[in-house]
Amino acid sequence: MGIGVLLAGFGWFAAGAGTTAGAAVRAGTPVPIVVHSDDWSGKTEASKATCPGGTTLIGGGYDSIPVTNGYNQVQDAVDTNAPSQVEPNTWVIKMHLGKASAYALCSPAGSEPPIVVASADWSGKTEVSKATCPEGTALSGGGYDSIPVTNGYNQVQDAVDKAAPSADEPNTWVVKMHLGRASAYALCTK
Known part of the structure; x- marks a missing residue:
């Protein structure tokens, strides 16, 4: 239908x-x-x-x-x-x-079908999280999961500073929260 x-x-x-x-x-x-x-x-x-x-x-x-x-x-x-x-x-x-x-x-x-790779762990606060594609694949995109900092009223006081391919590490997607924690996801193709 x-x-x-x-x-x-x-x-x-x-x-x-x-x-x-x-x-x-x-x-x-x-x-x-x-x-x-x-x-x-x-x-x-x-x-x-x-x-x-x-x-x-x-x-x-x-x-x-x-x-x-x-x-x-x-x-x-x-x-x-x-x-x-x-x-x-x-x-x-x-x-x-x-x-x-x-x-x-x-x-x-x-x-x-692409391979989805997640960072091994959540980043520390304000640290960069990285997800790297395995050998034999190529980074085609990425995304993130985050734990933003909130105030006592559960209002978000944070933002994603970076969610992009790494300029320094090939085949790697990087994510960084301004104050909170993040987990990077890489979308990898053969």
């Missing part, structure tokens, strides 16, 4: 497991498919977007509704923005207090 619409080279497909979209770039060029979770998560719950059968997760992202105070100041943070280690081809997003909606970027058929 689903609805398909094709407009000027752009594809859109809605189905029960999420919404997918793709765009033709050049004849014969495989175009990634974007899968969006159907609904917003509940507060503090994870939202997941899973690539359809025959495709492979190559990245992901999110949309969020952070909690704000009476002055419209954000009191929230993204706790998790990473590929799932337990659900293949799935991107996971979780806000500390608010709501989120996950997006998965999926390659067309023919790609090997």
